[in-house]
Amino acid sequence: MTPLLQVQNISKFYGHRIGCQDVNFDLYPGEVMGIVGESGSGKSTLLNCLAGFLTPETGEVRFEMRDGEMRDTVTMSEPERRMLSRTDWAFVHQHARDGLRMNVSAGGNVGERLMAVGARHYGNIRAEAVDWLGRVEISEERVDDRPTQFSGGMQQRLQIARNLVTGPRLVFMDEPTGGLDVSVQARLLDLLRGLVREMGLSAIIVTHDLAVVRLLADRLMVMKDGHVVETGLTDQVLDDPQHAYTQLLVSSVLQV
Amino acid sequence: MIEIRNLSKTFTLHNQGGAVIPVMHGAELVVAPGECVALTGASGAGKSTLMRMIYGNYLAAGGSIVVDGVDVVQAEPREILALRRDVLGYVSQFLRVVPRVPTVDVVAEPLLAVGAEGEAARAKARELLARLNIPERLWSLSPTSFSGGEQQRVNIARGFAHDYPAMLLDEPTASLDATNRETVLSLIEEAKARGAAIVGIFHDEAARARVCDREIDVSIYTPGLTAGAA
Amino acid sequence: MSDYNFAYLDEQTKRMIRRAILKGLAIPGYQVPFASREMPMPYGWGTGGVQVSAATLTPDDTFKVIDQGADDTTNAVSIRKFFEKTAGVATTEETSAASVIQTRHRIPEDELREDQILVYQVPIPEPLRFLEPSEVETRKMHSLEEYGLMHVKLYEDIAKHGAIATSYAYPVKVEGRYVMDPSPIPKFDNPKMEMAGIQLFGAGREQRIYALPPYCQVVSLDFDDFPFEASKADHACDMCGATDSYLDEVIMDDAGNRMFVCSDTDYCASRRKAGHVGAQGTPFEEDAA
Numbered sequence: 001m002t003p004l005l006q007v008q009n010i011s012k013f014y015g016h017r018i019g020c021q022d023v024n025f026d027l028y029p030g031e032v033m034g035i036v037g038e039s040g041s042g043k044s045t046l047l048n049c050l051a052g053f054l055t056p057e058t059g060e061v062r063f064e065m066r067d068g069e070m071r072d073t074v075t076m077s078e079p080e081r082r083m084l085s086r087t088d089w090a091f092v093h094q095h096a097r098d099g100l101r102m103n104v105s106a107g108g109n110v111g112e113r114l115m116a117v118g119a120r121h122y123g124n125i126r127a128e129a130v131d132w133l134g135r136v137e138i139s140e141e142r143v144d145d146r147p148t149q150f151s152g153g154m155q156q157r158l159q160i161a162r163n164l165v166t167g168p169r170l171v172f173m174d175e176p177t178g179g180l181d182v183s184v185q186a187r188l189l190d191l192l193r194g195l196v197r198e199m200g201l202s203a204i205i206v207t208h209d210l211a212v213v214r215l216l217a218d219r220l221m222v223m224k225d226g227h228v229v230e231t232g233l234t235d236q237v238l239d240d241p242q243h244a245y246t247q248l249l250v251s252s253v254l255q256v
Numbered sequence: 257m258i259e260i261r262n263l264s265k266t267f268t269l270h271n272q273g274g275a276v277i278p279v280m281h282g283a284e285l286v287v288a289p290g291e292c293v294a295l296t297g298a299s300g301a302g303k304s305t306l307m308r309m310i311y312g313n314y315l316a317a318g319g320s321i322v323v324d325g326v327d328v329v330q331a332e333p334r335e336i337l338a339l340r341r342d343v344l345g346y347v348s349q350f351l352r353v354v355p356r357v358p359t360v361d362v363v364a365e366p367l368l369a370v371g372a373e374g375e376a377a378r379a380k381a382r383e384l385l386a387r388l389n390i391p392e393r394l395w396s397l398s399p400t401s402f403s404g405g406e407q408q409r410v411n412i413a414r415g416f417a418h419d420y421p422a423m424l425l426d427e428p429t430a431s432l433d434a435t436n437r438e439t440v441l442s443l444i445e446e447a448k449a450r451g452a453a454i455v456g457i458f459h460d461e462a463a464r465a466r467v468c469d470r471e472i473d474v475s476i477y478t479p480g481l482t483a484g485a486a
Numbered sequence: 487m488s489d490y491n492f493a494y495l496d497e498q499t500k501r502m503i504r505r506a507i508l509k510g511l512a513i514p515g516y517q518v519p520f521a522s523r524e525m526p527m528p529y530g531w532g533t534g535g536v537q538v539s540a541a542t543l544t545p546d547d548t549f550k551v552i553d554q555g556a557d558d559t560t561n562a563v564s565i566r567k568f569f570e571k572t573a574g575v576a577t578t579e580e581t582s583a584a585s586v587i588q589t590r591h592r593i594p595e596d597e598l599r600e601d602q603i604l605v606y607q608v609p610i611p612e613p614l615r616f617l618e619p620s621e622v623e624t625r626k627m628h629s630l631e632e633y634g635l636m637h638v639k640l641y642e643d644i645a646k647h648g649a650i651a652t653s654y655a656y657p658v659k660v661e662g663r664y665v666m667d668p669s670p671i672p673k674f675d676n677p678k679m680e681m682a683g684i685q686l687f688g689a690g691r692e693q694r695i696y697a698l699p700p701y702c703q704v705v706s707l708d709f710d711d712f713p714f715e716a717s718k719a720d721h722a723c724d725m726c727g728a729t730d731s732y733l734d735e736v737i738m739d740d741a742g743n744r745m746f747v748c749s750d751t752d753y754c755a756s757r758r759k760a761g762h763v764g765a766q767g768t769p770f771e772e773d774a775a
């Protein structure tokens with residue numbers, strides 16, 4: 001099996017401050033990787049470099065295109081990269097308002113990516129939107145409602161539907177359950193797990209919630225001060241952490 | 257099926273002045289298909305630690321643990337996950353599940369993971385739940401609200417759903433009544449009969465005597481301890 | 487007349503605007519930024535169109551101004567007067583006699599010829615503005631041809647109204663490349679944009695010029711199952727009997743009596759001159775008296 005994503009020596013600086021430095025990893029098809037670390041540790045910086053929202057100073061982010069070729073997404077042209085973000089990639093934002101069009105109906109939000117890649121049959125677009133709303137447990141009656149009328153958990157689910165409708169291969173998630181209460185989180189996680197399995201998605205999930213990675217991630221990467229301090233199988237890193245920082249992190253939260 | 261050579265384990269407690277605790281040294285263990293080996297030794301001797309290392313949950317300090325050709329000590333996370341999915345089952349002492357998922361699906365999940373068809377997987381799950389005397393009315397509920405004993409039986413049902421070629425059992429009969437204990441022992445015997453290589457921890461001596469072919473006292477691998485010392 | 491430079495604007499400004507126009511013609515549908523000047527009329531009164539006209543007119547031109555099809559509204563009359571005064575050009579109300587026509591919200595019914603120029607007043611040049619408020623982002627979307635959002639707007643229309651309810655400023659795609667706002671003309675006029683004449687669009691407040699060279703391909707966006715329709719009131723003109731013209735509905739009295747009449751006043755008048763009479767119309771001679 002060949003990797004879907006090869007991250008090599010990614011560094012990003014904010015002036016003299018380190019955003020993230022020398023990050024390396026491979027992600028394989030179907031793998032879910034969690035990135036944990038305290039706030040300011042560089043998780044989101046790294047994620048944004050990977051997803052093309054930030055340009056790293058050094059390094060390559062090589063992605064396996066549909067034709068099997070590995071392409072560096074840092075140096076590819078912007079139109080190509082934006083095309084990837086509409087088709088093969090998905091990005092679930094922490095704040096739904098960053099990932100949704102709040103003045104467009106739920107159906108329009110889900111349909112946008114389809115229309116962006118050329119869907120031109122209203123009936124089919126709507127049917128697909130309704131199907132996806134169902135998969136994220138939003139009832140068909142809400143298809144014409146705007147996200148402003150939705151609860152926080154529903155907005156997150158809508159964001160997921162909007163992102164997954166084009167069958168992406170790689171999903172980036174930045175604190176997808178942040179700001180939601182625990183029972184809503186559980187439901188969302190359960191949903192994400194199901195979709196990841198069903199669609200064979202690869203995903204990179206940034207969070208500081210160790211319970212979230214325990215449930216969702218196959219692998220874990222622990223970051224501190226912009227550096228990766230530990231990586232490994234999720235349960236191994238959480239149950240037998242090797243690095244001092246990880247031990248502190250694991251012991252300082254409620255046992256998960 | 258399981259071949260352990262010169263295995264060692266230390267815990268380094270960085271937040272307690274960097275104390276290095278050696279807990280295992282030079283461990284050796286070979287388990288053949290159809291064989292069940294019991295780990296024995298005093299509390300704290302390292303039985304669970306050894307089992308967790310075989311499962312890849314704890315990181316070995318040195319040596320090798322080859323399960324079905326994969327060295328767990330060196331393997332990539334995805335290789336260990338593939339091993340856990342297809343080859344290596346683990347019945348831990350505690351059930352850990354995703355909230356909201358019905359019991360029948362919790363039990364069927366290992367089968368679905370290896371590509372079994374949904375209804376067939378659930379049929380097998382129901383059969384196991386019935387054998388372990390979980391009342392049918394509970395099958396559609398999440399086990400998170402079950403009693404400790406019920407959770408333990410759900411955990412066992414889940415562990416035996418897929419016919420793993422290798423299995424790790426951490427006190428599978430603890431806190432079970434006589435009927436359920438009997439069922440679990442039969443499940444173990446059936447697994448052995450189909451060729452599973454099993455490593456188990458049994459505080460229940462009668463159970464150990466009935467299903468285990470050999471015992472290995474892990475104390476002999478505990479630095480600073482000798483076999484038989486309590 | 488001598489108080490002003492020809493057509494009010496100084497030559498340097500006109501050259502700057504002409505460069506923008508030429509660039510617009512070279513890249514059909516692309517919005518060219520230009521430094522809009524203060525005009526002696528408020529924004530929203532067609533300052534964009536007026537500046538484009540000023541840069542386009544030559545002393546030999548014959549100029550016509552319509553406001554929603556009519557030559558005789560205050561707005562149309564004042565712009566016509568403005569150029570009579572500042573450029574001394576001949577003016578006309580006859581579509582076929584004009585070489586430059588400035589318009590607000592209509593395309594004349596008579597087919598334009600290769601020697602005619604149509605200048606549109608544009609309030610909001612950015613068709614993506616409705617859904618994406620960021621100018622930086624919309625420019626990027628144009629440059630990368632990311633037009634899915636345009637269809638989202640039409641999708642929302644159908645979801646809300648059961649049909650594409652957009653009836654003015656109906657978005658078009660030009661030469662298979664740029665999505666363009668045709669200014670608030672009725673969608674009935676959209677097919678006419680594939681014409682022999684040159685079309686220039688000026689947005690004063692937004693400082694944008696765009697253009698369509700002759701015989702440009704202009705396709706109205708739609709869905710396979712909700713195709714574009716250049717609809718109009720299902721009626722004939724009550725004055726001249728025309729069945730092919732865009733109609734205004736005129737309320738006649740407090741009793742709610744109404745009448746449908748051509749919005750293009752020149753078209754209606756010339757038909758009546760030619761002897762056509764609508765259901766509520768009177769023969770032309772009497773009316774002229």
Ligand SMILES: Nc1ncnc2c1ncn2[C@@H]1O[C@H](COP(=O)(O)OP(=O)(O)OP(=O)(O)O)[C@@H](O)[C@H]1O
Nearest residue numbers: 239240267279297298299300301302303304305306
């Ligand atoms: N995560 C950990 N961090 C630090 N030390 C650990 C960890 N897990 C186990 N140990 C230590 O390793 C040694 C072996 O523990 P383990 O739990 O394997 O013993 P056990 O033989 O299973 O005992 P019991 O019979 O009581 O279950 C003990 O000294 C224990 O304190």
Ligand SMILES: [Mg+2]
Nearest residue numbers: 303304305457
């Ligand atoms: Mg133990």
Ligand SMILES: [Zn+2]
Nearest residue numbers: 723726748754
């Ligand atoms: Zn008429």
